[in-house]
Amino acid sequence: MSRLGLEIGTVVRHKDRMWRVAGLESAACHGPRIWLAEADDSGDLAVFDLTALLSDPSFGLPDRGPRLRVPQLGLLSTVSEEQRWRAFSIERHVREVETGCAAPGDSTPHDPRYDPASTTLAEREQAKADELTSAGWTHVSRATVRRWRARYRADGVWGLVPKRRGATLLGRADPRVVEALRALLREEALRSRSRGWKKRMRRQTQWWLQERHGAGAVEVPAQSSFNKLLGTVEESLGLEGTVTQRRARAARPAPPFTPTVALRPGELVMLDSTPLDVLVMLDDGVVGRLELTGISSQRAGAGVRRCRSDRP
Numbered sequence: 001m002s003r004l005g006l007e008i009g010t011v012v013r014h015k016d017r018m019w020r021v022a023g024l025e026s027a028a029c030h031g032p033r034i035w036l037a038e039a040d041d042s043g044d045l046a047v048f049d050l051t052a053l054l055s056d057p058s059f060g061l062p063d064r065g066p067r068l069r070v071p072q073l074g075l076l077s078t079v080s081e082e083q084r085w086r087a088f089s090i091e092r093h094v095r096e097v098e099t100g101c102a103a104p105g106d107s108t109p110h111d112p113r114y115d116p117a118s119t120t121l122a123e124r125e126q127a128k129a130d131e132l133t134s135a136g137w138t139h140v141s142r143a144t145v146r147r148w149r150a151r152y153r154a155d156g157v158w159g160l161v162p163k164r165r166g167a168t169l170l171g172r173a174d175p176r177v178v179e180a181l182r183a184l185l186r187e188e189a190l191r192s193r194s195r196g197w198k199k200r201m202r203r204q205t206q207w208w209l210q211e212r213h214g215a216g217a218v219e220v221p222a223q224s225s226f227n228k229l230l231g232t233v234e235e236s237l238g239l240e241g242t243v244t245q246r247r248a249r250a251a252r253p254a255p256p257f258t259p260t261v262a263l264r265p266g267e268l269v270m271l272d273s274t275p276l277d278v279l280v281m282l283d284d285g286v287v288g289r290l291e292l293t294g295i296s297s298q299r300a301g302a303g304v305r306r307c308r309s310d311r312p
Contacts, residue, residue, distance in 0.1 A: 011039055014059045019046075079161055087160040093132070094152050094160075097124045097145060125149075173229050176218050180208045181233040189239045190247055202226050271295050 010021045014036065022045065023035035034053060038044035053059050076084050096102040098121075100114045113119065113127040125145045132140045151159030184204055188197070202220060209218040221229060234240050273293040282288045 010061075012036070012059065012061060014053070014056070016058070024050075076158065076161070083161055087157050090148055090160045091152060091157055093128055093145075094148050097121070097128050098149065100124075173221070174218060176209060176213060177205065177220060177229070178233060180205045181230060182237060184208060185230075185234055185237055185239055198227050198230060199223065201230060269295060 008021055008023065012019050012021065018039035019036035020039045021034065022037040025033045025035070032050040034048050034050045036046050036048065076087070092102040096111070096114050100116050101108070101110070113131075114124050116124075119127075122142070125142045128145050129140050129142045148160060181201075184201065188201065194200075202223060205226075206220050209220065210216075220226060231240075271293060273291045276290045276292050278290045279287050280290060
């Protein structure tokens with residue numbers, strides 16, 4: 001499992017400055033904290049919340065390749081144990097390609113094929129692909145190793161877990177292209193479509209991106225790939241079907257809620273209140289109206305319903 005080896009004296013990088021770990025503190029009142037002293041002995045001293053510091057992209061060990069990511073244990077608990085350990089195994093291979101050392105605590109490459117001082121990154125990627133293929137891994141090429149590196153840098157260990165093919169099309173696409181399609185499809189839903197409407201949508205997408213990001217800043221996919229992405233975005237917005245159906249769906253107001261992922265019992269609690277046509281005498285002698293409040297959570301049987309006054 002990835003973990004950042006921090007101890008007194010460890011040199012770290014934060015905000016383009018070099019620091020030395022001066023102290024580690026764990027207290028129940030405010031959580032773990034870390035004390036950093038300027039590495040050049042200038043006397044500067046800073047204290048940080050350890051959790052916040054680990055999540056800062058500018059924080060890491062100098063000259064150690066990709067910054068170790070805190071494993072997304074909640075997300076990883078949703079996949080099988082085999083998938084989790086495969087992802088951790090790929091993480092070790094990625095680190096060996098980029099730094100020459102598979103384990104975080106190592107400082108000297110053990111395999112000369114992955115020594116950054118004598119090999120190029122392309123050579124190390126190819127060597128890793130050859131090594132895994134000879135070990136029985138299937139469909140591993142240099143391009144596969146390069147994709148692993150990109151996914152690990154973007155999403156940590158979770159990025160190395162294989163996702164469902166149908167759910168990855170939007171994830172692989174440039175988010176700026178997806179944003180353009182979502183904006184243009186809401187306007188397109190109100191029109192009747194001719195045979196060449198997908199080619200017209202591709203041209204409009206190019207113009208939309210050029211206007212907001214500049215000419216040549218964003219590459220629109222080829223027509224065949226664009227058509228697949230267009231269909232996926234259209235389905236996600238619920239704007240497929242006849243022009244009458246599309247107009248009706250496009251006229252709907254935006255829903256008040258967004259999808260939320262909750263991975264532990266009681267992690268997500270929802271409340272809803274409604275006034276009742278019941279008047280009661282309150283403690284101060286004033287007549288007040290009751291509200292019915294419903295509270296529910298993921299945990300089975302955790303729902304609670306109670307009545308309260310709308311007065312404090």
